[in-house]
Amino acid sequence: MLKKYYDADVNWAVIAEKTVAVIGYGSQGRAQAQNLRDSGLAVIVGVRPGKSFETASLDGFTVMPVCDAVAAADVVAMLVPDESAAEIFRRDVLPWTHDGQAIVFAHGFTIHYGQITPPPNLDIIMVAPKGVGPQVRRLYVEGSGAASLIAVHQDVTGHAKQTALAFAKGIGSARSVIMESTFADETETDLFGEQAVICGGVMNLMKAAYETLVAAGYEPEMAYFECMHSLKLIADLLYEGGFTKMHDSVSKTAGYGGLTRGPRMAGPETRAAMKEILAEIRSGAFAREWLLENLVNHPQYTSLVRLEKECGLEKAGEEVRRIISGGK
Numbered sequence: 227m228l229k230k231y232y233d234a235d236v237n238w239a240v241i242a243e244k245t246v247a248v249i250g251y252g253s254q255g256r257a258q259a260q261n262l263r264d265s266g267l268a269v270i271v272g273v274r275p276g277k278s279f280e281t282a283s284l285d286g287f288t289v290m291p292v293c294d295a296v297a298a299a300d301v302v303a304m305l306v307p308d309e310s311a312a313e314i315f316r317r318d319v320l321p322w323t324h325d326g327q328a329i330v331f332a333h334g335f336t337i338h339y340g341q342i343t344p345p346p347n348l349d350i351i352m353v354a355p356k357g358v359g360p361q362v363r364r365l366y367v368e369g370s371g372a373a374s375l376i377a378v379h380q381d382v383t384g385h386a387k388q389t390a391l392a393f394a395k396g397i398g399s400a401r402s403v404i405m406e407s408t409f410a411d412e413t414e415t416d417l418f419g420e421q422a423v424i425c426g427g428v429m430n431l432m433k434a435a436y437e438t439l440v441a442a443g444y445e446p447e448m449a450y451f452e453c454m455h456s457l458k459l460i461a462d463l464l465y466e467g468g469f470t471k472m473h474d475s476v477s478k479t480a481g482y483g484g485l486t487r488g489p490r491m492a493g494p495e496t497r498a499a500m501k502e503i504l505a506e507i508r509s510g511a512f513a514r515e516w517l518l519e520n521l522v523n524h525p526q527y528t529s530l531v532r533l534e535k536e537c538g539l540e541k542a543g544e545e546v547r548r549i550i551s552g553g554k
């Protein structure tokens with residue numbers, strides 16, 4: 227079981243008087259910077275000139291080049307894309323770090339796969355919210371918070387874990403739960419969930435089901451409704467109360483059909499593919515492939531996104547969403 231922490235476990239004093247530099251002002255950067263500021267911390271934002279710089283300035287932050295923000299901060303949150311983090315760290319962060327600073331990551335990728343080898347004078351911690359940026363902000367504003375995983379990779383000050391807990395509280399997670407993990411486990415399970423389920427497995431199941439119905443002569447709109455549209459209703463029920471709430475809410479016919487036929491959708495072939503995907507993550511093969519893809523400006527990613535946009539399910543979905551939102 228993961229060790230869990232709540233508000234009473236956090237020593238806020240370790241961070242209360244510290245300056246936090248949020249590096250990057252995208253999905254997580256914007257949410258976390260605003261939450262940390264609303265929690266009472268001094269927050270500065272470090273980004274390059276451009277859209278993020280302008281957004282952070284409009285949101286009322288003191289915005290500066292990354293190197294200046296790092297030099298001025300006690301705690302540095304690296305909220306930049308994982309594929310660019312190593313280069314940004316080497317060029318814009320490392321030369322301006324000082325003894326005892328804490329560097330916070332929101333995902334273990336760069337440390338776990340050795341893209342950043344930090345010097346021994348820094349605390350290296352992870353605070354990984356279990357939610358996309360806008361959700362991290364919305365929950366905080368509503369008075370709750372997104373759960374977070376924390377981990378310590380390097381503890382030079384002796385209070386790295388307390389800093390991680392306090393940072394997690396600052397973004398709102400102590401109102402929910404803070405769970406202790408490791409950089410390795412967070413990275414590997416996060417990538418696996420993305421690939422096998424939320425951004426890969428589910429999408430391909432929907433596409434295959436849609437194509438099966440259309441090939442059997444059913445109308446694309448109906449196939450779209452049954453194979454993609456309805457998923458949102460089920461996902462909400464699962465999020466709120468798991469399988470139990472789903473079964474309480476769907477018809478017995480739907481529940482019985484799912485319970486008896488569903489296991490065929492995760493048979494031996496699928497389970498073998500899951501093991502293979504996990505092995506590629508654990509061996510570093512996926513990370514290597516993705517980092518190399520970035521070096522050549524994403525040719526494969528670009529093509530695959532284009533092909534997905536052109537698939538039948540996406541075309542049918544665009545049309546149905548246009549019609550049901552009142553478009554003609």
Ligand SMILES: NC(=O)c1ccc[n+]([C@@H]2O[C@H](COP(=O)([O-])OP(=O)(O)OC[C@H]3O[C@@H](n4cnc5c(N)ncnc54)[C@H](OP(=O)(O)O)[C@@H]3O)[C@@H](O)[C@H]2O)c1
Nearest residue numbers: 250251252253254255274276278305306307332333358359
């Ligand atoms: N997205 C999520 O919901 C989520 C959830 C949990 C954890 N995480 C983790 O959070 C971290 C940040 O991800 P994200 O999704 O928030 O990223 P993002 O939305 O893509 O935002 C990246 C930010 O980094 C800036 N940036 C990019 N390249 C830069 C460079 N070379 N120099 C300076 N700034 C640069 C971008 O600024 P420009 O406007 O100048 O490009 C932007 O402000 C990652 O470690 C990710 O794994 C994300």
